[in-house]
Structure formats: C-alpha cells, structure tokens
Amino acid sequence: MGIRIAGTxxxxxxxxxxxxxxxxxxxxxxEWIRTRTGIEERHIAGPDETSSSMAxxxxxxxLAQAGVDGQDIDAIIVATISPDYIFPNTGALIQHxxxxxxxxxxxxxxxxxxFVSSLEVxxxxxxxxxxxxxxxxxxxxxxxSVIVDWTDRNTCILFxxxxxxxxxxNDGTPGPxxxxxSSLHADGGYTDVLRIPAGGSHTPASVESVQARQHFxxxxxxxxxxxxxxxxxxxxxxxxxxxGVTVDQLALVIPHQANLRIIQAVAKRxxxxxxxxxxxxxxxxxxxxxxxxxxLDEACRSGRIKRGDLVLFTSFGGGLAWGSMLxxx
Numbered sequence: 001m002g003i004r005i006a007g008t009x010x011x012x013x014x015x016x017x018x019x020x021x022x023x024x025x026x027x028x029x030x031e032w033i034r035t036r037t038g039i040e041e042r043h044i045a046g047p048d049e050t051s052s053s054m055a056x057x058x059x060x061x062x063l064a065q066a067g068v069d070g071q072d073i074d075a076i077i078v079a080t081i082s083p084d085y086i087f088p089n090t091g092a093l094i095q096h097x098x099x100x101x102x103x104x105x106x107x108x109x110x111x112x113x114x115f116v117s118s119l120e121v122x123x124x125x126x127x128x129x130x131x132x133x134x135x136x137x138x139x140x141x142x143x144x145s146v147i148v149d150w151t152d153r154n155t156c157i158l159f160x161x162x163x164x165x166x167x168x169x170n171d172g173t174p175g176p177x178x179x180x181x182s183s184l185h186a187d188g189g190y191t192d193v194l195r196i197p198a199g200g201s202h203t204p205a206s207v208e209s210v211q212a213r214q215h216f217x218x219x220x221x222x223x224x225x226x227x228x229x230x231x232x233x234x235x236x237x238x239x240x241x242x243x244g245v246t247v248d249q250l251a252l253v254i255p256h257q258a259n260l261r262i263i264q265a266v267a268k269r270x271x272x273x274x275x276x277x278x279x280x281x282x283x284x285x286x287x288x289x290x291x292x293x294x295x296l297d298e299a300c301r302s303g304r305i306k307r308g309d310l311v312l313f314t315s316f317g318g319g320l321a322w323g324s325m326l327x328x329x
Contacts (some may be wrong), residue, residue, distance in 0.1 A: 002173060002174065002177055003123055003127065003168055003170045003178055004168070004169055004170075004178045005167070005168060005169075005329060006169035007062040007068070007167040007169075008061075008062050008065065008165065008167075008296055008300050009060065009061025009062035009063075009064075010164045010165070010293060010294040010298065011055075011057035011058040011164075012043040012160075012284060013049055013054070014043075015046060016043055017041060017160070018040065019033045019040055019041065022157055025156065026150075026151065026152070026156060026157075028153045036261070037158060037259050037261070038261070038263075038282060039286075040282045041283060042284060042285035043160050043161055043284060044161055051080050051090055051142060051143050052094055052097075054141050054143065054161065055090065055094055055139040055163045055165065056094055056097050056098075058139065058141070058297070059139060059165045059167075062137070062166060062167045063098075063167060065167075066135075066169060068169070072100070073095075073098060073103045073135050073137050074100075074102065074135050075103055075105065075125060075136045076103050076104075076105035076106075076139070077106065077107075077108055077137070078108065078141060079107075079108050079110065079114025079118040079140040080114065080142055081142060081144075081147075081318070082142045082144060082147055082288075083107055089107040090139075091105030094137070110289075111194070112286070112316060112317025112321075113184075113256070113316060113317040113321040114140055114289035114321075115291065115292040115293045115313075116182075116184070116292060116313050116314075116324070117184060117321065118139070119138055119179070120179075120323075120325065122138045123168065123178075126170050127177070134169065134170050135168070135169050136167070136168040137166075137168075138165065138167075138168060139163060139293070140163065140290040140293040141289060144161055147196060147215070147216055148216060149213055151213075152213075155217050155219055158285055159217070159286050159288070160284050162284060162287040163294070164287075164292065164293020164294040164295070165293060178327045178328055179326070180243045180245065180327065180328060181239045181245075182323065183236075183238035183239045183242065184321075184323035185231070185235060185321070188319070188320075190227065191318075193223050193224055193227065193318075194218070194219045194224055194318035194319075196218065197209075198212075225259065225262060227320065228258060228262050228316040229269070231320070232255060232316050232322060232324070235324040236266070236270055236312060239312065239326050240312070249310055250310050251276070251309035251310055251329075252276055252304055252312075253267065253277045253278065253311075253312045254295045254299060254312070254313050255292075255313075255314050256317070257281040257285075258281075258316065259281070260282075292313050299311075300329070306329070308329070309329050310328055310329075311326070311329050313325045
C-alpha cells in the first residue's frame with residue numbers, strides 16, 4: 001500500500017518586519033540585507049502566537065486538503081527548536097486541539113533540517129506498522145523571533161516565524177510510496193558554529209547567562225555558509241544516486257530557505273536552473289523547521305508541482321544536521 005502526501009498546509013503571522021524596520025534596530029540597510037541574503041521581509045508572530053498555534057493553523061489546511069478529520073490522526077511529529085515549553089512537547093498541544101486522543105506525539109529537534117528529518121521518521125513509522133499508522137501529521141513550526149538577538153545585526157536580519165505541515169496517509173490504496181530515497185546526516189563536532197549557548201542542562205538559565213545574551217541564536221556566518229553548501233549538495237547527490245533519478249528528471253528542487261546565495265550555490269553545483277528551484281526567502285526569511293514545509297505547500301497550491309512530479313528536498317541546520325529527500329508527489 002502506498003504512503004502519500006495527502007495534504008499540505010502553511011501559516012505565516014500577519015505582522016511583517018521589513019528591511020526598513022530592521023534599519024531602525026541595528027546598523028544595517030536594505031541594500032546590504034538584500035544583496036547578501038535575498039531577504040526583504042519576514043513574518044513575526046504576535047505575543048499570543050506560539051509554535052503550537054502556528055502549527056495548528058497550518059495543520060488545519062493540510063487536513064482540509066486531504067479530507068481527513070483531526071480525530072483520525074494516528075501520530076503527530078513536530079520539528080521545532082522553539083517549543084512552547086521544554087515539556088510537555090508541542091505535539092501534545094496539537095493533539096489536544098484536534099482531540100485525536102489515540103495519536104502518539106513528540107517533538108524532533110534538528111533545526112533547519114527538522115522538516116525533512118520528521119518526514120523520514122513519519123514514513124518509517126508508517127512502513128513499519130502499516131495497520132497502526134494510517135494518518136501521520138508532520139509539522140515544522142518555529143517562533144524564532146523570541147530566540148533572536150535583535151541587537152545582533154549578523155543574525156536578526158535572517159529569521160522569521162511560521163509553520164508548514166504535511167499529512168502522510170496510507171488509505172489502503174495500492175501504489176508506490178511517495179519517498180523514493182533519502183540521505184540524512186549529522187556531525188556534533190560543529191556545535192559551536194550554530195547554536196543557542198544557554199538554557200539547557202549544560203548552561204542553565206542564570207542572571208549571568210541572561211546578561212551575556214546567551215539565550216539567543218549564535219552563528220558563525222562564513223563557516224555556516226561553506227558547510228551548508230557542501231552538505232546540501234553532497235546529500236542531494238547521494239539521494240539521487242540511491243534512486244537512479246537524474247537532475248533532469250526533477251520537476252522542482254525545494255531547498256531550505258536560509259540565504260539566497262546558499263540556494264544559488266547549491267543549484268549551480270547540482271546543475272539545476274533557477275526555474276526549477278523553489279525560492280520564497282524574499283517574503284519569509286529563514287523560518288528554520290518550517291522552511292521546507294511552507295515552500296512545499298506554496299509549490300503545491302500554486303501549481304509548481306503536480307501529482308506524479310519528482311521533487312527533491314535538501315536542508316541544513318544546527319547540530320550540525322543536514323539531509324535530502326526525493327519524493328514523488
């Protein structure tokens with residue numbers, strides 16, 4: 001029985017923070033931001049919005065598209081680095097909203113590689129227990145605005161808030177699985193390159209850690225750029241090699257939306273022209289775990305991809321974690 005992506009959904013908060021707004025916060029300007037990142041604006045969640053509430057809004061759209069009632073969800077996987085709470089997990093809050101009491105749920109932390117990693121876990125569950133997991137909700141949701149240092153011009157220009165979801169379904173209809181191949185990796189030797197230094201058991205919150213602004217995203221930009229391009233390209237090539245699919249057969253490549261120059265460098269090295277690379281970084285910035293989910297939903301609803309198309313995801317994030325996945329939509 002084939003496992004397919006039955007529905008997608010996305011959500012971005014109403015409030016928009018433009019580059020002109022950023023100019024009022026730190027020493028930068030619109031041209032500098034656009035030429036180095038490709039970002040012109042980002043969505044910022046309101047005080048009453050959370051990673052769970054944004055995921056719920058996106059999930060409602062995915063369920064509606066699939067024609068599935070929320071109570072029929074069997075499992076919920078939430079990729080996030082900004083959960084509502086340390087515990088309970090964000091998935092439990094989504095489960096309560098949809099009243100799917102039979103669903104088991106958990107959060108997955110892989111930063112910007114979270115959505116692809118969650119899809120891998122979701123598909124693996126469904127393949128291993130096809131009678132138990134018929135409808136699995138995969139969400140990527142992050143409220144990064146609360147973990148961004150708005151006095152650090154190297155990072156505050158990059159990030160925005162949002163959520164993207166996909167409903168994986170095995171409805172008993174014969175057919176191939178949507179996932180054809182994947183290649184996921186991690187390397188804990190680079191934890192200092194991209195991280196939040198304090199707030200965990202290693203460095204619990206204290207007056208000193210707060211004063212040192214250690215509870216915000218820290219990134220070494222140049223090193224991250226180099227690592228991201230190499231990792232995304234290598235995992236994409238591994239995934240294509242596993243499947244026997246060539247670049248020319250791809251309808252669309254959906255990369256993590258981190259930086260326009262990273263996206264362009266990855267596309268060039270893979271040999272994919274701009275018209276087959278999805279890019280919405282101008283409007284959203286980097287939404288971390290939500291990035292590929294939002295892009296997938298927009299690509300589906302805008303007609304950029306249709307049923308049967310081959311689509312390649314490739315991602316990179318803190319951990320370090322990176323990976324690619326080839327699907328037949």
